[in-house]
Amino acid sequence: MMNYIWVGLVAIAVITGIFTGNIADVQSAVFDFAQSSVDIVFGLIGIMVFWMGLMRVAEESGLTEKIALFVKPVMTRLFPDVPADHPALGAIVMNLAANVLGLGDAATPFGLKAMKELQTLNKTKDIATDAMVMFLAINTSSVTLIHTTVLAMRSSAGAAMATDVVGPIIVATVISTVTAVIAVLLLGKLRIWKLQNVIDKERAAGTLVLNPDYKEWEGLPAKKGISIDGRVSE
């Protein structure tokens, strides 16, 4: 999709430029901004190099695990379908802890592992479970407290105090995460998205695919489970 957007931008720019007579400006924009991008990145390199070094130190010192300990009690509440000792929870917690520290590259492998573990708790092959949707929503709302790339870009652009946005970013990102959690909880109750309804609809349409990798787990919370075959389970 980005392909169409970019080509659209350039095409519209040139055509508009011809009509408004600004075509000379459009041409110099190409040269000027190509140079701009290099200037910006040059300004970025220093702080990125410093920050990555710092974050590696944080990682090596086990700070991620420490943060994970704080995060865990909250997580067991947000993911009631996942047993407390299931590896999925561990991976979820590490992913979020790494994201909080701004370690995007460390967070992603944990995130992928979390999804794979959550899939073993999924009775269907291709329908997202409540835990998966919650995990994804929290992730995409961003839990990163100190967003270095933005700070570095501000600094590179000559900000008087690049970090004056740190507080607002924290506020905005907390608001977005809270919104994500509430949205998942509420939307999940709607008829069209309720997991049991989706499964029933799929079964009726004959497209329900069972998950061959589903693993029964001791200690799954005792509540009415999701029923695959239309029978109510205990």
Place this chain on the structure above:
Amino acid sequence: MFIKVMDFLALYAIPFVVFAIPVYAIIKKVKVYAVFVDGAKEGLTVAATILPFLCCMLCGIGMFRASGAMEWVVGILSPVTNLIGMPAEILPMGIMRSFSGGAAQGLLADLLTNYGPDSLVGRMASVAMGSTETTFYCIAVYFGCVGVTKVRHAVVAGLLADLASLLAACFVTNIIWG
């Protein structure tokens, strides 16, 4: 009071982190200097990865702006965005955050260059950019790796969070600097 907290964070958050992490690490017997230098190399890779995106988007947007087309778009959006105190210039970036992180970064760079990082537009865009991840990318990667195609309410929840962060960014920036 709120502003005081924000100012406090702006001044102390990063120095605290720069102090606390190495000190904690050295207590844990980490070879701080060596590890730092080793991890720092990744910073170069990050910067190198950003450059093509930035160049591509900045040139495209720059051309779009120079031709006068951007003014036209902003002119159309302004009546609506002015209602909530959001400069219409931010809207393209606000929307792009959900689709492509690289493109959104390019748009942010463009705004910072054109309006200055200390302008209302520059600050609001920074806050908006820093408060959310790329929804569609996350969905593609995380659900893709396990083959889940029926994502139920994940997209809507993600987009609602994106919208919330944009509105929050607008609101908070206006409180402090509006």
